[in-house]
Every structure is written in structure tokens, then in C-alpha cells.
Amino acid sequence: MGRIAFLVAAEGIERVELTEPWAAVESAGHEPVLVSPDSGEVQTFDHLTAADKLPVDEVVADVAVDDFAALVLPGGVANPDALRRDEKAVAFVKDFVASGKPVAAICHAPWTLVEAGVVRGRTLTSWPSLQTDLRNAGATWVDQEVATDDNLITSRNPDDLPAFSTALLKALT
Secondary structure, eight states: OOEEEEEOOSEEEEHHHHHHHHHHHHHTTOEEEEEESSSSEEEEEETTEEEEEEEOOEEGGGOOGGGOSEEEEOOOSHHHHHHTTOHHHHHHHHHHHHHTSOEEEETTTHHHHHHTTOOTTOEEOOOGGGHHHHHHTTOEEOOSSOEEETTEEEESSGGGHHHHHHHHHHHTO
16 A cells, blocks of 8 residues: 655645545555645635645655655645646656556646646646646547546546545555
8 A cells, every 4th residue: 555645735725525435545544645836734615615634744855756656636726736837746747648657637737747848749638727727738639537548637616536546545555
């Protein structure tokens, strides 16, 4: 069983897109680890309403791809928008995809994949408003609950969380 990195910004994380895959990973015997550009706490949201604050386990500048078996990128609009402006977070995502280890991104999280330059020639799904961004970055966008393309696993929204978590756990076996 491995350590699974959940990379998030300081705020704007869609709570359920963090907590449901976290619980699935933990139930399967893996160790989820909350990684963020800054230490302290992160603020989750239920859509636009502030929800739980959660403690950061590791700072992205202090971790390496070799420390983890997989990477999960929860959504929320503000979360990936902040991550894609953080050079260390983007480099970590790029290196993770290049490693061949599973990378699972849901909702708006594929914005960070676009910024990392890792979607060209890949098939992904996301929140519908990202389809133009993904296509402009060279990806094929599909409207389905989960899309798996080699080591990239993507889903559209919280309704897709069961399929998203199942695909992530399958990739870890």
C-alpha cells in the first residue's frame, strides 16, 4: 500500500472532491497525504460556502514524486486556478504525469494539467466549461463520468465521484 498525494491550494477546494477519494484511498489501505504550496491549513468549500479547514501534511516544495504511489487533484474553481500559478505545484504535476504513476483530476482540476503541458494527445473529461481549454491544449475532451488515458484519470463533477474513486483504486492495483 502506498502514500497518495492530494495536491490542493490554500482555498477553493471542493470539499467532497477531496474527502470522498481520500476516504476511498484510506479504506483501501493507502495513506492519503494532503500536499499544498504552503503549510498550515487549507479551506474547503461546498460550492461557494466555506466548509472544513484541514491541516496540510506536506509542502509541495519539500516532496518528490518518488514519495508517492499516485496523485489526486481535487477540483473547485479557485483551487486549480491557484495551483496553476504556483511553479512548484505545476512542476510536481508535470513530473508526476511523466513518471507514469496514476494522476487523477476531477472537475476544474485539469486546468493544472493544462498548465503542466501534459494533455496534448490525451483524452480527458472535466467540468464542461474547461473543454475549450483542454482542446486548445491539444487534448480530446469527452463528456463521460470518467476518462482514463494511460496514467491520467479524469471526471466531470461530484456526481462522478464513485466512478472516479473506482478508477483511481483500480489504477493502484
